[in-house]
Amino acid sequence: xxxxxxxxxxxxxxPTQTAPKVAVFKELRVxxxxxxxxxxxxxxxxxxxxxxxxxxxxxxxxxxLTGDIGRAYPVVTPQGVTIAxxxxxxxxxxxxxxxxxxxxxxxxxIFATPALRTDGSVIVAxxxxxxxxxxxxxxxxxxxxxxxxxFSSPAVAADGTIYFGAQNSRMHxxxxxxxxxxxxxxxxxxFSSPAxxxxxxxxxxxxxxxLHALSADGKPRWTHLTNxxxxxxxxxxSGGLVxxxxxxxxxxxxxxxxxxxxxxxxxxxxxxxxxxxSDSSVVVPDLSGTVHAIGRAGQGLWQxxxxxxxxxxVSVSDQGSVYFxxxxxxxxxxxKQRPLAVAPWPTFHATPTAWGRAxxxxxxxxxxxxxxxxxxxxxxxxxxxxxxxxxxxxxxxxPRPTGPAPTTPAPTPTVxxxxxxxxxxxxxxxxxxxxxxxxxxxxxxxxxDAAARARSADGQVFLPLTEAAGALGVGVQNVTVRTATLxxxxxxxxxxxxxxxREVFVPLAALGDLPGTRTRLERGAVxxxxxxxxxxxxxxxxxxxxxxxxxEFLGPLQKS
Numbered sequence: 001x002x003x004x005x006x007x008x009x010x011x012x013x014x015p016t017q018t019a020p021k022v023a024v025f026k027e028l029r030v031x032x033x034x035x036x037x038x039x040x041x042x043x044x045x046x047x048x049x050x051x052x053x054x055x056x057x058x059x060x061x062x063x064x065l066t067g068d069i070g071r072a073y074p075v076v077t078p079q080g081v082t083i084a085x086x087x088x089x090x091x092x093x094x095x096x097x098x099x100x101x102x103x104x105x106x107x108x109x110i111f112a113t114p115a116l117r118t119d120g121s122v123i124v125a126x127x128x129x130x131x132x133x134x135x136x137x138x139x140x141x142x143x144x145x146x147x148x149x150x151f152s153s154p155a156v157a158a159d160g161t162i163y164f165g166a167q168n169s170r171m172h173x174x175x176x177x178x179x180x181x182x183x184x185x186x187x188x189x190x191f192s193s194p195a196x197x198x199x200x201x202x203x204x205x206x207x208x209x210x211l212h213a214l215s216a217d218g219k220p221r222w223t224h225l226t227n228x229x230x231x232x233x234x235x236x237x238s239g240g241l242v243x244x245x246x247x248x249x250x251x252x253x254x255x256x257x258x259x260x261x262x263x264x265x266x267x268x269x270x271x272x273x274x275x276x277x278s279d280s281s282v283v284v285p286d287l288s289g290t291v292h293a294i295g296r297a298g299q300g301l302w303q304x305x306x307x308x309x310x311x312x313x314v315s316v317s318d319q320g321s322v323y324f325x326x327x328x329x330x331x332x333x334x335x336k337q338r339p340l341a342v343a344p345w346p347t348f349h350a351t352p353t354a355w356g357r358a359x360x361x362x363x364x365x366x367x368x369x370x371x372x373x374x375x376x377x378x379x380x381x382x383x384x385x386x387x388x389x390x391x392x393x394x395x396x397x398x399p400r401p402t403g404p405a406p407t408t409p410a411p412t413p414t415v416x417x418x419x420x421x422x423x424x425x426x427x428x429x430x431x432x433x434x435x436x437x438x439x440x441x442x443x444x445x446x447x448x449d450a451a452a453r454a455r456s457a458d459g460q461v462f463l464p465l466t467e468a469a470g471a472l473g474v475g476v477q478n479v480t481v482r483t484a485t486l487x488x489x490x491x492x493x494x495x496x497x498x499x500x501x502r503e504v505f506v507p508l509a510a511l512g513d514l515p516g517t518r519t520r521l522e523r524g525a526v527x528x529x530x531x532x533x534x535x536x537x538x539x540x541x542x543x544x545x546x547x548x549x550x551x552e553f554l555g556p557l558q559k560s
């Protein structure tokens with residue numbers, strides 16, 4: 001640890017500035033990341049499966065209905081075309097007015113944000129385990145079979161090399177024409193999307209609890225160990241720091257030689273990407289719903305506590321507005337702030353427009369010019385604040401409670417239906433009979449319910465997360481659309497999840513791999529044993545996934 005990292009360690013939890021107020025709050029059913037165009041327009045996907053374009057304050061300009069929801073950031077090209085990905089396996093290209101130019105069906109759900117190359121082609125990775133290169137008209141240029149689902153958003157280096165992580169616990173590098181250059185084995189799953197430094201180095205996190213740094217040729221440079229898994233995507237700041245949050249509740253800043261510069265204690269798991277502003281501060285949200293601003297030495301500047309889960313990073317416009325999305329689809333806007341820093345990789349996918357590629361010198365100069373006005377604007381000087389951050393008062397049409405985030409998972413954020421006010425003088429009604437409380441379901445009942453709703457896809461069997469975990473006596477925390485944390489006593493285990501019909505499912509194989517769990521396959525059932533408890537899931541695996549080739553469930557189910 002450097003001296004800077006040591007001296008700030010005990011001070012950063014006390015905010016030194018008054019937090020900015022949320023100037024605009026709108027319930028827009030936002031479920032994806034928010035992409036910001038150069039003119040300040042916003043593009044995102046809603047929980048109603050619509051791609052939406054709004055102005056800088058969230059007023060709608062157009063919307064386009066897709067076949068399913070999607071959480072990937074839409075990519076906005078220099079020509080104003082929107083490239084949007086969906087869980088219906090399709091990529092959509094929409095013109096600046098929101099009209100369909102083309103759509104292409106790929107081989108699986110698309111969780112990862114596509115990357116835009118300088119020639120207008122896009123790189124798209126799927127949960128089906130394939131990376132596709134599509135030209136500007138949607139035609140396939142090449143495909144690369146990974147052999148494992150890809151949730152990590154591809155990043156394109158200055159020389160055209162394509163980097164992405166996958167569920168085979170590896171970082172991959174492909175040549176511009178789709179040939180494998182190298183792979184690097186991390187210690188566990190790679191959800192984190194890579195960031196590319198000024199010298200071409202590649203940085204990413206892994207469920208092995210580490211931040212990894214690789215040279216452009218795939219050789220390891222260093223790793224930094226955290227206390228829990230790192231699913232967030234790192235950024236590379238203008239000062240040469242690699243900044244990333246961990247599920248251990250800390251944000252880490254490591255210099256490019258691998259030395260820890262500072263650690264900021266957010267106090268709750270961090271899944272979203274940070275963003276560096278032009279004043280060198282870093283803004284990052286946590287899963288408890290608090291947005292943190294961190295100074296260049298790791299000290300806390302301000303906090304906004306919403307009480308609603310935030311699992312995506314903030315977005316920042318060139319005009320200095322900061323956007324973040326709270327659980328339930330609420331769009332929050334902080335106005336008259338600083339724009340993004342001009343840096344190698346200052347935000348998720350490198351730019352507000354989510355291109356996902358390293359900047360050329362000309363692009364860096366254009367960014368500096370576009371952000372100059374907001375970077376030098378006179379803004380009100382924050383006054384010193386008390387240690388407890390001020391909670392802003394949102395301004396939605398229909399106020400929403402701001403209690404703690406629920407511990408039981410919600411597969412898809414939804415907007416509650418409007419409540420019709422009761423009449424001032426209610427008419428007398430006949431009391432309804434009191435229904436006695438229902439007894440809690442037993443593990444056997446939960447297992448039966450889970451088995452009855454089992455699904456299969458891509459050679460795997462999936463069970464509904466809540467019932468399956470309940471049957472095994474396993475806790476569930478920090479559910480996002482891609483991952484969940486299963487708790488076994490004091491141990492926390494990250495698993496991949498998948499949505500079907502907007503409900504969260506977990507792979508059967510992932511349950512079989514839980515520590516202390518033994519499994520065996522019988523005719524018409526899968527038996528899980530944990531300690532002295534034996535739980536029988538009455539399902540026929542061969543019927544769900546016919547035995548062809550090498551099914552993915554077979555390995556863990558052979559454990560005894």
